[in-house]
Amino acid sequence: MISRYVTTYLCALAIICSDAAEKSRTEFGAKNLAESPVELTVGDGYLQAQLEICFSMPEKIEYGPSAVMRVEFKDSDDRVADLSVCISVSDYADIYEVRRMSVTLNGETVAEYDNKMAAEVNLHGGDNYLLLSMDGRSVDVYIGKDRLSYCTSFETAHIREIMLSGTKGVDVMAGVLETFTPEPVSQRISEESITAIDRSKAADIAGIWTYLDRDNDPDYARPGGQYSIAILPTDSQDAYNIYYVDGAAVNRERWKSGMLKGRLKPLPLIGRYRLEWWGSDMHKLESEAHAELEDGVLTLKFPLLHSELRFIHPVER
Secondary structure (H helix, E strand, C coil): CCCHHHHHHHHHHHHHHCCCEEEEEEEECCEECCCCCEEEECCCCCCEEEEEEEEECCCCCCCEEEEEEEEEEEECCCCEEEEEEEEEECCCCHHHCCEEEEEEECCEEEEEEEHHHCCCCCCCCCEEEEEEEECCCEEEEEEECCCCEEEEEEECCCEEEEEEEECCCCEEEEEEEEEEEECCCCCECCHHHHHCCCCCCCCCCCEEEEEEEEEECCCCCCCCEEEEEEEEECCCCCCEEEEEEEEECCCCCCCCCCEEEEEEEECCCCCEEEEEEECCCCCECCCCCEEEEECCEEEEEEHHHCEEEEEECCCCC
16 A cells, blocks of 8 residues: 555655646555566656655564665666665674664665654554655655655766566565656757758847856756757747757657757747747746847746746857
8 A cells, every 4th residue: 555645745746747737647456576577668758757656664584684675777778777775784783673664775774664654654664655756857765664764866968777676575565656747848940950950040039049158046946957948930820839959968869850849939028039949858837937139148047946037149150
């Protein structure tokens, strides 16, 4: 049975993503990890993925590190990360026995829990919960028994595969993997249309623009790459479409040159535009965004996300 706290966390995510993404769900039941390792395929191009596991360690163990649950990750760059949860008993008489749960990442300890912290995790049998939250750039790890606590994070490309294994007596009581995949951006122009863009009009908003710099609060948003974009007028008077050219770091395997990245509509102020923007996850941001063109610098502003991206016309050599 999955904990109420974890389910609430995932339901909140589902509400956020439901209008912009397709959801898939894989459940698995009780497993003795020593006898039946669990292999999971996460896939590519997801907006968000979460794996939640209810697991238990043996109630009686020998001295030393004797119960381990291992989580192996393989990302889209074929790199592997190894997260382990281990229960150990100190070498004292039973009356003074000290149990510890340690969490290691690629062999380095990132968190420890002992008898004094028994309110956070179950050290003597009983259920614990592990939550892994993945967004294509990093994995956040949470652990706990009644309520999850943040444990650690690590950077990665898209996680494609996960394997769960363990020593004797380590059981997974239940688990669920949920992924949220964005609908693809459908509108696109050809490579020839991009190549034919006049790059000589440095004062005009139309043309090719390359990434200059950014000003952002990472608690609200993180840039999806150092983009080059093409801006072309539409059939509507003074309106423009923004097309992706290159530079994506997030979802780079899904973004193709010529895909629609945004739209600009003029405001009754010189050099000011209302901005629609498709984020790195390929869905449209609802963030009261606008754009400003001043002194040859195009600034895309996202005030609700405390973020700005600045672009300039590339210098011809």
